[in-house]
Amino acid sequence: PGQAPARTVAAAADVLYAGTSDAGVHQFDARTETWKPYGLAGLRVWKLAGDGDALYAHVNSGPARGLYRAQSKGDWVKVPSTPRDMWFSGVSHGVAYVHTDGLNLMDVSTGALTPISLLVRDVDIRRLAYQRRGTRFHLSVATEAGQEFALHEHRDTWFTGRHGPPGMQLRGAIHAKEYDVVATDQGLYSKAEDYPGWSASNSGLPSLDLIAAVRIRGGYGREYGAVRGAGVYRSLHGENRGGFTPLNEGLPSLDVIALAASGEGDERGLAYVVVSGHGVYALVEDESVWRAVGSPEAVARAVCIAVGDEEAYAGTPNGDVLHWRWSDPPQQWRAAPMPVPGGDLRALAATPDGLYAAGRAGLFVTRNEGVSWEPVALRTHSATAVAAHGSTQYVGTSEGMIFRSEEGESWSYLRPELRFDNILGIAVADGAVYAVGGHGAFALPAGADDWIRLSPGGTPKDGILLPGEDIGSGVYGREKWVFHTIAIVGDVIYCGTGAGIVRARRP
Incomplete structure (x- = not known):
């Protein structure tokens, strides 16, 4: 939809939506394989996010910039007091994760921000x-x-x-x-x-x-x-x-x-x-x-x-x-x-x-030559992707870390690890975790020993130079396989990329 490739997708109530840079939000009809407008016409939608049946859109430019929540039939209401400059990571259980000067939880009813770090x-x-x-x-x-x-x-x-x-x-x-x-x-x-x-x-x-x-x-x-x-x-x-x-x-x-x-x-x-x-x-x-x-x-x-x-x-x-x-x-x-x-x-x-x-x-530290050891808490202030599956929340960072939490207070490190950075989107379905970003799309099936790659790489050769290779073509190259967002509807994976929306059957 729109004149430019749609780079952001989201699913809400098992329906696919796409955000565009020039034509607002569109809804996909899987039966007819067609798109229809779904509000925010003419606005640049930077990112969409689903949270159960709820759908959110971040408009990041112009006087209308802010975070919006869909009401019905393409009507949207703006979340009050949205910061002018923020990075919107997603919504989980009615709470948005946003970056301003640091990581914050945003109340999507009032726009109130609570600074946090993830333990x-x-x-x-x-x-x-x-x-x-x-x-x-x-x-x-x-x-x-x-x-x-x-x-x-x-x-x-x-x-x-x-x-x-x-x-x-x-x-x-x-x-x-x-x-x-x-x-x-x-x-x-x-x-x-x-x-x-x-x-x-x-x-x-x-x-x-x-x-x-x-x-x-x-x-x-x-x-x-x-x-x-x-x-x-x-x-x-x-x-x-x-x-x-x-x-x-x-x-x-x-x-x-x-x-x-x-x-x-x-x-x-x-x-x-x-x-x-x-x-x-x-x-x-x-x-x-x-x-x-x-x-x-x-x-x-x-x-x-x-x-x-x-x-x-x-x-x-x-x-x-x-x-x-x-x-x-x-x-x-x-x-x-x-x-x-x-x-x-x-x-x-x-x-x-x-x-x-x-x-x-x-991790522990001693400051008295081993007479006593103090535990050291590890915290992160990074969250670029958010997803929820039932009562479990997932957070991904731009560095490739993925954390899981049942209550949102402490987060366990998800293993096996994804050995790629730049995670921009996460989705969960039937116990499998999916992650997308600058190096393509990956899946961790339930009980698997390692991640599997679902897509071609993002940056050619993932930034690895071969002997005698020209740096211009070897590293920068095309960006069409950089995956920005992911949504799962039924047995189909949809992703927003630099070339537009792509899809594939779930493995």
């Missing part, structure tokens, strides 16, 4: 990282898919994001001054600053199954990558330009399960590894032999490691944390008084604020 639980944390550049720093809490909660400097607000190639598990990240490198389950990828595409950097690696990657800030500034079952490899000339060469002399085994680098204040520049069953080993940047850190037997059960300027921490499966300080006269590993609650440690991060630990029971 997220059941996050399967696999990686902690502490990044510092001069006086600025942030703590990153990451899942296996690479979704991140980041706490910057001395703020108390968590930011969410995803940094790395789409569709891959992210197992380590290096944020350097002019370029970034990430370790994935499909190899190492790098990207220069302000460069939109990721390119593979795997020359010399025996396998693409990376465990982690780090960069030592001192010395030559080269990258180190730990390859599953093959030990450690070091870049030859920095930024991976010369490929990688093995660096395993002194290690009792190639079964390296963790890799870390010393802090900015350690002028020697040290790399650390945990070798399964054999403890912790360190390497000075300008040397080529790994040396045991203390007694290997003392940390033989270590599974993760965190490094400060002159110290290291090793974590064990049962939650014990052992501390090594190079300046201690009797150099030895010392156990913290109390283990991390819940055990099953996956990651540690040493920061000026304290030592953070992630395990089965979530």
Whole structure:
């Protein structure tokens, strides 16, 4: 409908509606395969959203801008006191999710806003990282898919994001001054600053199954990558330009399960590894032999490691944390008084604020050398897509996270994770969850082990550059397979895309 492609669709009372940029809202008659006007004529409808039998439309330009609710036969009423500048994510159980200066719940009867953040639980944390550049720093809490909660400097607000190639598990990240490198389950990828595409950097690696990657800030500034079952490899000339060469002399085994680098204040520049069953080993940047850190037997059960300027921490499966300080006269590993609650440690991060630990029971921090551990709540202020199925609410973020809640107070992290960012729409039907965005349309059938892709990709090759590929055609390309919204009516999936409305049978 309309002169321009309709990019937003919604379903209400099992009827499909489309919003246009020049002709208001239209209703679809599935029997005759025709559209008919349904009000808001001549207005630019930015987004439609259904909530059971109710239908809402966001008009985001002109004097008529605001949020509208359909009454009957195409009559609409404007929600009072709608903010002039807002991002409308959707409506669930009669409450709208909108962004102004932050995330808010909007009463669709009065327009009243209540600032909120979503308390997220059941996050399967696999990686902690502490990044510092001069006086600025942030703590990153990451899942296996690479979704991140980041706490910057001395703020108390968590930011969410995803940094790395789409569709891959992210197992380590290096944020350097002019370029970034990430370790994935499909190899190492790098990207220069302000460069939109990721390119593979795997020359010399025996396998693409990376465990982690780090960069030592001192010395030559080269990258180190730990390859599953093959030990450690070091870049030859920095930024991976010369490929990688093995660096395993002194290690009792190639079964390296963790890799870390010393802090900015350690002028020697040290790399650390945990070798399964054999403890912790360190390497000075300008040397080529790994040396045991203390007694290997003392940390033989270590599974993760965190490094400060002159110290290291090793974590064990049962939650014990052992501390090594190079300046201690009797150099030895010392156990913290109390283990991390819940055990099953996956990651540690040493920061000026304290030592953070992630395990089965979530994220904890100690500020007194392990005498006590405090739980750390993860919250997000992002919600770009909203859906409801019965009493269950779903929220998706632009970074690719999806949360589920029964009561709207605390939200559980939906797994398995979608390894793509830029979620713009969510729908739920018969226990299956559907998500659409910049990388196409995806479905997670009830009880499935992973998401399936339903559509062609969005940006060509999802932003991955092939050797010798021209960046203009390889990354920007056409946008017609960017999916903006999704609606399900019966057995048919409808999506609003850059090329208009498309549909397909549900799998």
